[in-house]
Amino acid sequence: MHQEYTVVEGDFVNAGTASSSVKKTLKQLGVNPQIIKRVVVALYEAEVNAIAHAYGGKVLVDIEADKINMVVADKGPGIPDIAQAMQEGYSTARPEVRDMGFGAGMGLPNMQKNVDKLNVTSEVGVGTTVEMEVMFN
Amino acid sequence: MTLREIVTKLNATVYLGEERLDEEVTHAFASDLMSDVLTLKETPMLITGLCNVQTIRTCDMATLDIVVFVRNKKPTDDMIELAEDNDMVLVGTSYSMFKTCGLLFDAGVEPLY
Numbered sequence: 001m002h003q004e005y006t007v008v009e010g011d012f013v014n015a016g017t018a019s020s021s022v023k024k025t026l027k028q029l030g031v032n033p034q035i036i037k038r039v040v041v042a043l044y045e046a047e048v049n050a051i052a053h054a055y056g057g058k059v060l061v062d063i064e065a066d067k068i069n070m071v072v073a074d075k076g077p078g079i080p081d082i083a084q085a086m087q088e089g090y091s092t093a094r095p096e097v098r099d100m101g102f103g104a105g106m107g108l109p110n111m112q113k114n115v116d117k118l119n120v121t122s123e124v125g126v127g128t129t130v131e132m133e134v135m136f137n
Numbered sequence: 138m139t140l141r142e143i144v145t146k147l148n149a150t151v152y153l154g155e156e157r158l159d160e161e162v163t164h165a166f167a168s169d170l171m172s173d174v175l176t177l178k179e180t181p182m183l184i185t186g187l188c189n190v191q192t193i194r195t196c197d198m199a200t201l202d203i204v205v206f207v208r209n210k211k212p213t214d215d216m217i218e219l220a221e222d223n224d225m226v227l228v229g230t231s232y233s234m235f236k237t238c239g240l241l242f243d244a245g246v247e248p249l250y
């Protein structure tokens with residue numbers, strides 16, 4: 001099953017719409033609730049990043065019998081040093097992002113902890129792509 | 138402690154979930170940082186000063202469904218609508234985060250860590 005969502009720059013109110021919808025789909029498919037939580041927490045953090053740090057983008061979700069694959073691809077400034085960005089506590093978030101309850105540098109570490117595979121690629125001045133995979137069993 | 142007892146103790150207003158007030162609450166977690174809430178494996182009651190749509194979204198993702206807003210923060214209609222979809226309880230108190238936590242801790246509501 002393939003799903004696509006659009007993430008709009010600066011649209012904090014709608015951050016999490018993709019994650020919410022994926023949650024409903026996985027619930028209907030009878031996926032283990034603990035696994036659903038891991039999937040949607042990771043996707044939500046990635047969605048927030050595409051809104052907070054980039055100029056929006058796309059969320060592509062592929063659900064198979066035994067796993068889910070998620071790609072959050074944004075147009076944005078990119079990440080110059082991915083290893084540094086992955087460190088807990090590292091954040092360049094604007095005050096606006098902090099006002100939303102994010103911006104403590106925990107997003108990428110949260111993704112890492114919740115998914116089975118995480119791959120972040122980025123080109124400065126072009127954008128960032130976050131690919132995540134979670135196995136259902 | 139039941140939610141009803143918590144509401145009384147905090148002199149709180151119930152914005153949503155009146156029908157769930159007889160439920161027991163054993164654990165609570167207090168934070169304004171949603172990334173921190175998203176690290177929880179457990180599903181405690183959330184005490185927070187952050188009152189926006191992301192508070193409700195975070196609860197949705199983290200499967201938390203009881204929120205106490207401190208310092209007179211009132212949920213907006215959009216927040217209540219979203220929370221309704223998830224059968225949540227939303228209450229608000231004029232007390233500070235510190236006082237709210239102190240009163241509930243004293244009354245036997247347990248921390249996670």
Ligand SMILES: Nc1ncnc2c1ncn2[C@@H]1O[C@H](COP(=O)(O)OP(=O)(O)O)[C@@H](O)[C@H]1O
Pocket residue numbers: 045049050052053054074076077078079085086090091092093102103104105106107108109128
């Ligand atoms: N999609 C993105 N585009 C550009 N920079 C990003 C993106 N995602 C993360 N970053 C960079 O990595 C840092 C850490 O991200 P994260 O761990 O999610 O923490 P936070 O979002 O709280 O800052 C961000 O502050 C930002 O500098």
Ligand SMILES: [Mg+2]
Pocket residue numbers: 045048049102103106107108
């Ligand atoms: Mg982030």
